[in-house]
Amino acid sequence: MEFAKEIREVQEEILRLKREKKVFIMAHYYQRPEVQAISDVVGDSLELSRKAVHLDEPTVLFCGVYFMAEVAKILSPEKTVLNPYPQAGCLLADMALPAEVEKARRRHPNAKVVAYVNTTAATKALADVICTSANAGDVIKGIDAEEVIFLPDKHLGSYHVRHGVNKKVHLWDGYCPVHKRITVESVNRVLDRYPDAQLVVHPEVSPEVAEMAHFVGSTSQLVRHIAASDHKRFLVGTEEGTLFKIREAAPDKELLLPDPIPVCDQMKMITLERVLVSLREGLYPVEVDQEVAQRAKVAIERMLSL
Numbered sequence: 001m002e003f004a005k006e007i008r009e010v011q012e013e014i015l016r017l018k019r020e021k022k023v024f025i026m027a028h029y030y031q032r033p034e035v036q037a038i039s040d041v042v043g044d045s046l047e048l049s050r051k052a053v054h055l056d057e058p059t060v061l062f063c064g065v066y067f068m069a070e071v072a073k074i075l076s077p078e079k080t081v082l083n084p085y086p087q088a089g090c091l092l093a094d095m096a097l098p099a100e101v102e103k104a105r106r107r108h109p110n111a112k113v114v115a116y117v118n119t120t121a122a123t124k125a126l127a128d129v130i131c132t133s134a135n136a137g138d139v140i141k142g143i144d145a146e147e148v149i150f151l152p153d154k155h156l157g158s159y160h161v162r163h164g165v166n167k168k169v170h171l172w173d174g175y176c177p178v179h180k181r182i183t184v185e186s187v188n189r190v191l192d193r194y195p196d197a198q199l200v201v202h203p204e205v206s207p208e209v210a211e212m213a214h215f216v217g218s219t220s221q222l223v224r225h226i227a228a229s230d231h232k233r234f235l236v237g238t239e240e241g242t243l244f245k246i247r248e249a250a251p252d253k254e255l256l257l258p259d260p261i262p263v264c265d266q267m268k269m270i271t272l273e274r275v276l277v278s279l280r281e282g283l284y285p286v287e288v289d290q291e292v293a294q295r296a297k298v299a300i301e302r303m304l305s306l
């Protein structure tokens with residue numbers, strides 16, 4: 001992708017400062033293309049959590065919603081983790097408050113809590129194990145309990161209940177408002193015009209849309225699936241930022257998005273200018289309460305060991 005001259009100038013300054021200050025930049029697929037382009041690594045939540053553990057640089061600049069930067073800090077407490085705009089939060093993560101999780105635990109005393117990585121550190125600290133969209137089914141199957149509270153995304157949880165998890169699962173009533181906008185209608189509006197397009201979706205979509213899809217996977221799994229496929233045209237049912245990396249990995253594919261296009265405004269709050277200010281001024285260092293961080297780390301490491 002060709003960027004305008006002004007964008008290129010800011011990118012060059014970011015790359016210069018990054019080298020000078022020995023900062024490693026990580027970005028989620030839903031980031032703006034110009035932000036992804038200056039990042040050392042772009043990935044899904046699972047890949048980014050794994051990467052955070054093995055970095056040489058003393059500082060990580062995390063371009064993603066706040067909980068993602070928190071995970072990097074929890075896993076690498078000795079590093080400085082910067083987030084260019086901490087107000088960028090995940091609307092799904094805010095749907096499971098710690099007090100509600102404690103209440104659910106009292107209601108289901110025999111159940112273990114599997115928390116999706118899209119949760120705050122305080123909620124993770126109350127979970128037995130964390131999962132991401134790339135490994136949720138394996139984590140639910142792998143945990144040593146026959147009864148599970150799965151939070152906060154009911155669609156991700158119900159997808160795995162419908163596809164192979166043979167346990168009693170109490171689903172939280174949370175959802176991602178961005179993926180909720182990917183409806184049967186918004187998908188059919190495009191499929192009516194391009195009936196040969198293969199529908200691939202993120203598991204945060206509703207069951208009706210997931211069951212229409214040819215492939216369901218995390219953002220990285222979608223990128224890899226499309227790159228490896230012989231099919232030419234795809235309708236991609238997730239946030240539009242993902243298309244930037246798919247185009248790099250599979251330039252010969254024709255990519256379509258649902259109508260209207262799904263955009264996570266929270267992810268898009270991280271702009272190139274904010275990344276530059278963050279690098280220049282060391283803003284904003286992520287801090288997690290030590291006790292919360294230690295408990296959350298145990299739950300995240302349990303996932304990484306599975």
Ligand code: 13P
Binds near residue numbers: 044
């Ligand atoms: P991934 O686990 O695919 O990175 O998705 C995270 C997310 O926020 C999806 O909306």
Ligand code: SF4
Binds near residue numbers: 089091239266
């Ligand atoms: Fe959260 Fe949804 Fe945005 Fe993902 S797309 S960060 S789940 S609000």
